[in-house]
Amino acid sequence: MTKSAYDRVMAARSSNKISIHDLVAGLTDDFIELHGDRAYGDDPAVYAGIGTIDGLPVTITSIQKGFDTDSNIERHFGSAEPDGYRKALRLMKQAEKFNRPIINLINTPGAYPGVDAEYHGQGYMIAQSIMQGLNLSVPYISIIVGEGGSGGALALAVGDCVWAMENSVYSILSPEGYATILWKDSSRAAEAAEQMGLTPEDLIENGIIDKIIPEVCDTETINSLKNELLKKINELKKLPKDELLDNRHKRYRKFN
Amino acid sequence: MTQNNSEEQDLQTLMDKIPDNLWVKCPFCKASFYRKKLGKYYECPECSFGFRIGHEKRISLICDEFTPINADLKTSSRFDDEKYLSKLDKSRKITGLNEGVQTGIGKIGQQSFGIAVMDWRFIMGSLGTATGEKLTRLFEKCTDENLPVVVFSASGGARMQEGIHSLMQMAKVSQAVADHSKKGLLYISVLTDPTTGGVTASFAMEGDINISEPHTLIGFAGRRVIEKTIQQRPPKDFQRAETLLKNGFLDAIVKRSEMKSTLAKLLAWN
Numbered sequence: 030m031t032k033s034a035y036d037r038v039m040a041a042r043s044s045n046k047i048s049i050h051d052l053v054a055g056l057t058d059d060f061i062e063l064h065g066d067r068a069y070g071d072d073p074a075v076y077a078g079i080g081t082i083d084g085l086p087v088t089i090t091s092i093q094k095g096f097d098t099d100s101n102i103e104r105h106f107g108s109a110e111p112d113g114y115r116k117a118l119r120l121m122k123q124a125e126k127f128n129r130p131i132i133n134l135i136n137t138p139g140a141y142p143g144v145d146a147e148y149h150g151q152g153y154m155i156a157q158s159i160m161q162g163l164n165l166s167v168p169y170i171s172i173i174v175g176e177g178g179s180g181g182a183l184a185l186a187v188g189d190c191v192w193a194m195e196n197s198v199y200s201i202l203s204p205e206g207y208a209t210i211l212w213k214d215s216s217r218a219a220e221a222a223e224q225m226g227l228t229p230e231d232l233i234e235n236g237i238i239d240k241i242i243p244e245v246c247d248t249e250t251i252n253s254l255k256n257e258l259l260k261k262i263n264e265l266k267k268l269p270k271d272e273l274l275d276n277r278h279k280r281y282r283k284f285n
Numbered sequence: 286m287t288q289n290n291s292e293e294q295d296l297q298t299l300m301d302k303i304p305d306n307l308w309v310k311c312p313f314c315k316a317s318f319y320r321k322k323l324g325k326y327y328e329c330p331e332c333s334f335g336f337r338i339g340h341e342k343r344i345s346l347i348c349d350e351f352t353p354i355n356a357d358l359k360t361s362s363r364f365d366d367e368k369y370l371s372k373l374d375k376s377r378k379i380t381g382l383n384e385g386v387q388t389g390i391g392k393i394g395q396q397s398f399g400i401a402v403m404d405w406r407f408i409m410g411s412l413g414t415a416t417g418e419k420l421t422r423l424f425e426k427c428t429d430e431n432l433p434v435v436v437f438s439a440s441g442g443a444r445m446q447e448g449i450h451s452l453m454q455m456a457k458v459s460q461a462v463a464d465h466s467k468k469g470l471l472y473i474s475v476l477t478d479p480t481t482g483g484v485t486a487s488f489a490m491e492g493d494i495n496i497s498e499p500h501t502l503i504g505f506a507g508r509r510v511i512e513k514t515i516q517q518r519p520p521k522d523f524q525r526a527e528t529l530l531k532n533g534f535l536d537a538i539v540k541r542s543e544m545k546s547t548l549a550k551l552l553a554w555n
Contacts, residue, residue, distance in 0.1 A: 148523070150533075151505040151506065152489070152505035153490040155486035159459045160460075160491050164463055180486040187459075206510075211445055227449070284456075285415075
């Protein structure tokens with residue numbers, strides 16, 4: 030049975046979805062979390078560090094939701110603040126310095142809409158993550174794990190390829206927000222979801238994403254994702270840096 | 286009684302002769318003043334807030350000469366929602382533009398530069414695919430021809446009607462800015478009222494120099510979204526240019542009447 034677009038939204042938001050922590054633990058042989066943006070703070074919504082996948086060192090940055098009420102409040106339900114993006118960008122640049130591939134795991138309803146977030150340059154940090162991210166000369170792969178909400182997701186999804194899990198969505202805004210803006214009625218979210226083209230199938234057709242990956246839920250699916258990642262990284266590592274960046278820039282230039 | 290009535294009628298007749306728009310109120314400081322006092326720059330005489338102006342007016346205040354490029358570019362026909370098409374139609378009639386941004390090559394004195402002016406009257410200056418394409422092509426042309434670029438942003442953010450394609454423009458334009466920058470060329474971003482959402486979160490905050498006008502609204506998230514999230518009212522000035530300057534996100538706040546001379550200097554010095 031085909032699921033409606035809104036069912037997909039619900040599945041992407043489900044608390045049964047694999048947590049970013051478990052995903053990182055499953056993908057890596059070993060992982061060390063690294064903290065701080067070196068300017069202001071350490072946003073717990075952004076989980077990042079260095080690990081190895083089958084012995085290959087990689088930098089992973091991610092936006093994660095919480096696992097209970099306390100951690101959800103601390104992480105603003107998976108909405109990063111500017112210091113989160115600053116931390117992610119710092120570690121991605123570090124990855125470039127040490128020629129490590131970058132893997133970004135995304136599960137966010139969007140960047141955090143708060144007063145301090147505005148004071149600390151939410152717009153500026155997303156802009157810089159996009160512009161600088163596009164030019165990091167190492168393999169850069171993003172995976173939409175659950176929700177890919179707007180600019181807050183795009184900030185970590187401007188690499189060589191963007192993959193999406195079966196039960197994920199990627200959109201300009203939440204369907205509730207979209208319905209509110211266009212029809213002044215947030216209860217029409219299901220209808221909005223249909224119209225927005227936010228499912229992985231819609232996204233792959235439009236070239237927004239490059240691959241749909243089976244929902245990761247056990248050792249078998251995690252291992253299969255691990256193999257896909259290694260295969261892609263090895264493919265990208267073979268390219269001269271100019272060609273890597275050229276291909277990446279063409280990927281985004283084509284959106285008309 | 287009759288006397289009074291006729292006086293009232295006379296007064297009404299007199300009032301009817303006064304044009305409605307003779308007095309204006311500043312949307313920022315709420316001062317009321319005689320329209321003529323706005324002057325040629327459309328600035329509030331009390332607080333210097335720059336009233337919203339369209340692309341023709343802006344270009345005439347900045348450029349001695351201007352030649353538009355890519356004027357025919359329109360949004361793709363695959364966006365065919367009727368309500369959206371009628372909005373586009375209306376915006377085209379009001380602005381005389383096919384898309385929400387005017388782009389071209391301008392001149393101040395002998396100095397040539399690429400210039401883009403987003404027009405808030407065109408679906409709130411939203412960033413659609415054709416808006417992004419026009420901006421990208423401007424940066425690409427200026428990269429090829431070694432010209433600096435000045436962008437006047439005014440936008441409610443991404444264009445909802447074009448969905449995720451609109452979001453992708455943030456990446457597309459950003460890369461055009463990056464390529465322009467790699468060539469050692471200058472980009473001045475001027476954030477005008479209002480600059481919000483995906484435009485703030487991309488090219489508006491990527492200038493070598495980011496400037497604004499007094500009291501300009503600049504932000505990422507909308508005030509109402511923030512109020513709903515934090516269940517509190519943010520301070521009145523929290524997304525105004527002065528606050529961004531204080532917090533380190535703007536290089537300068539320049540009055541509209543001084544914008545041209547300021548840009549002329551910055552263009553000459555780089």
